Amino acid sequence: xxxxxxxxxxxxxxxxxxxxxxxxxxxxxxxxxxxxxxxxxxxxxxxxxxxxxxxxxxxxxxxxxxxxxxxxxxxxxxxxxxxxxxxxxxxxxxxxxxxxxxxxxxxxxxxxxxxxxxxxxxxxxxxxxxxxxxxxxxxxxxxxxxxxxxxxxxxxxxxxxxxxxxxxxxxxxxxxxxxxxxxxxxxxxxxxxxxxxxxxxxxxxxxxxxxxxxxxxxxxxxxxxxxxxxxxxxxxxxxxxxxxx
Numbered sequence: 001x002x003x004x005x006x007x008x009x010x011x012x013x014x015x016x017x018x019x020x021x022x023x024x025x026x027x028x029x030x031x032x033x034x035x036x037x038x039x040x041x042x043x044x045x046x047x048x049x050x051x052x053x054x055x056x057x058x059x060x061x062x063x064x065x066x067x068x069x070x071x072x073x074x075x076x077x078x079x080x081x082x083x084x085x086x087x088x089x090x091x092x093x094x095x096x097x098x099x100x101x102x103x104x105x106x107x108x109x110x111x112x113x114x115x116x117x118x119x120x121x122x123x124x125x126x127x128x129x130x131x132x133x134x135x136x137x138x139x140x141x142x143x144x145x146x147x148x149x150x151x152x153x154x155x156x157x158x159x160x161x162x163x164x165x166x167x168x169x170x171x172x173x174x175x176x177x178x179x180x181x182x183x184x185x186x187x188x189x190x191x192x193x194x195x196x197x198x199x200x201x202x203x204x205x206x207x208x209x210x211x212x213x214x215x216x217x218x219x220x221x222x223x224x225x226x227x228x229x230x231x232x233x234x235x236x237x238x239x240x241x242x243x244x245x
Contacts, residue, residue: 002237004016022230024043048071050072112126158173160213
């Protein structure tokens with residue numbers, strides 16, 4: 001049984017897997033070690049763990065697990081079940097690589113565009129030959145709202161509104177919603193369209209904290225997989241365990 005941890009910019013996502021089946025999921029703030037201890041107590045069958053950490057200063061969870069389980073601290077030297085053609089692998093975010101591994105598990109031998117809509121929006125392409133090529137990084141919705149508020153004197157801080165779809169805002173708040181939410185949605189549609197022109201059979205997959213907003217906006221052009229990153233990390237963990245067997 002595996003424990004999979006994704007330590008992101010704002011949340012820690014934890015999943016317990018039995019082989020490839022997700023049995024338990026929880027999300028909590030970084031630093032809440034009590035949540036990890038609860039999982040360890042609730043699932044004494046746990047044997048292996050993997051930690052993906054995008055925060056350079058948060059190594060305490062990895063150290064905690066190393067004392068309890070056979071734990072892998074995922075980094076660019078970790079063996080993975082796909083080929084990584086990124087030209088600077090040491091700078092590649094663990095979350096991006098894990099997500100494309102998850103995509104190849106769901107759609108083997110297919111071209112895949114993975115869109116991770118979180119603090120940042122990551123667009124990542126993996127080819128039908130199982131080789132990760134690269135992608136793009138863009139500010140996420142919340143980051144765009146905060147930037148408008150921080151770098152102007154009078155614009156308010158606005159939060160995401162799942163129900164707002166108008167193009168023409170009639171108040172300042174509505175204008176910001178239109179510009180940010182509508183703008184990022186059009187950005188996403190344009191990138192998807194570009195990839196589909198080159199790869200008509202491509203699978204487009206949405207994950208990340210804001211996946212529901214974009215799934216609603218993109219409707220039938222995308223496949224939602226909210227636990228894709230954890231699935232990818234679990235596959236990487238299983239691959240490394242098998243390599244050592």
